Amino acid sequence: MDDLVQAAETFISKNLGAVLKSADFLQFGADDVKAMLKLESEQDSIDEDKYRSVVTWTKHDKDQRRKHFSDLFRLVQLENLSNEFLNDVVHKEELVGSSVECTNLIILATLSRLLSAQVYKKMKGQSDEILIIGGLSCERSVAKFNTKTIQWSEMPDTNIARIYPSAVNYNQKILLMGGTQGSTYYNSVEMLDLNDENPKWDSNLPSMGEKRYGFASTLLDGLVYCAGGGSGTGHLSSCESYNPEERKWSSIRNMNDQRTYHAMVSAQGLLFALGGHDGYNATNTAECYDPRNGKWEYIPRMKTRRYGLTAVALNNEIYAIGGQDGSKYLSSVEIYDLDAKTWIDVPSMNEKRPGGSACVVDGLIWVFGGFDAKTVEFYDPAANKWQVSTNMDRERPGLCVLSI
Known part of the structure; x- marks a missing residue:
């Protein structure tokens, strides 16, 4: 008999979503419903199904079953529900709103999620801060900006003054690469290890x-x-990769086009190179590199020719931001939908920004610098709007901006 019970529970667990939605479920008693809600399942959205089943079961005989609702509601893992589901579905349910216990459970789940997010960010070495490196007229300067307090703090200067370098954040180790100064062109690299209590730039790379x-x-x-x-x-199409663990650079296949002052992001396991100057004009061509086959392939062209642009990847979309086309400075922004494979216009920034730089913090796109641009602004995809946050002390085009 025990084997039969175990087999039945195994079957129900594997098909829990379907069982919860069945007509037979509405005939179960409160104890049977509790037992079912306690079963584990590998289905991704099972807690949404559990919530809906509790509401449907209760409303099937509301007068008699309402007294069980809060106990059953407690068995739904609210932390696993999306913010959209909580706001659009759970919060609007009369059974929930009329129960102090259910309302308190939602508050606790929200606090737990916020705490978990903060712990996760600390584990990943992330914070609400952005590192700003260089820019014309302050090539060695490094500063830290807190997106929550809107406060600036100074960081150690770089060892070399670099104009138009590039930088990445590898596990809280900032790699600053290349650049130029006068007639000198660099292939050197220096690193700032933010994991150190007193970080300083190391040129031994x-x-x-x-x-x-x-x-x-x-x-x-x-x-x-x-x-x-x-x-x-001249302008380069060449590419290379660096393995930080092996401390080794390797050449990879050239891009199809020469590109200077362009942008590049990674998404869906691919690299995407956007726009730039090809030696003659600003370009709107874009291409992606698949490291699995080592090939660059064109993707649809951007709607606007851009060089001196910046770009970020967010929510399965790539944002191409600002730049310039010839002498025309751009505030416009367009996104590439990675699923639909099309470019779409979104609201323009408040300022025109050739030579600006951007990064993502907590789902917001933050943009700094650019010629004739002294403000810091951010874009909220949910609100579909750019907002000015604060001012910088100078224009700082050609800077590097990284979330840390």
Whole structure:
């Protein structure tokens, strides 16, 4: 008999979502419903199904079953429900709103989620802060900006003054690469380890294979990728990757186009290079690199030609932000939908920003710098709106901005 019971529970657990939605479920007693809600399931949205089943079961005989609702509601793992589901479904349910106990459970779940998010961010070495490196007229300057307090703090200056370098954050180790100063072009790399109590820039790192300025870099699967840029003798299509664990640079296949002052992001296991200057004009071409086959392939062109742009990946979309087309400075922003494979216009920034830089913190896109741009602004995808946060002390085009 025990084997039969266990087999039945196993079957129900594997098909829990379907069982909860069945007509037979409405005929179960409160104890049977409790037993079913306690079963584990591998289904992703099972707690949504559990919640809906509790509401439906209660309303099937509301007068008699309402007294059981809060006990059954307690068995739903509210922490597993999305914010949208909590706001659009749970909060609007009369059975929930009329129960002090259910309301308190939601408050506790929300606090637990917030706490978990903070702990997760600390475990991942993340914070609400952004590192701002260099920019014209302050090439060695480094500052930290807190997005919550809107406060600035100074950080150690870089060892070398670099114009139009590129930087990435690898496990809270900031790698600053390349750049130029006068007629000197760099392939050198220096690192600021934010894990240290008193961090300072270390120049004892392997140099890139090529000297580059105005190039783009990003992280993908534990490797640092650098692409394009200028070398002092022309515009580059060449690319290379760096393995931080092995401290080794390796060449990868060239891009299809030469690109300087372009942008590059990683998403869905691919690299995406956007726009830039091809040696003749600003371009709106874009291409992606698949490290599995080592090939660059074109994707649909951006709607606007851009160089000196910045880009971020967020919510399965790639944002191409600002830049310039010839002498025309741009505030416009467009996004590439990775599923639909199309470019779509979104609201423009408050300022035109050629040579700005952006990063993502807590689901918001923060943009700093650019020629003739002294404000800091951020974009909230949910509100579909750009807002000015504060001012910078100067324009600082060509800077590097990283979430830390």
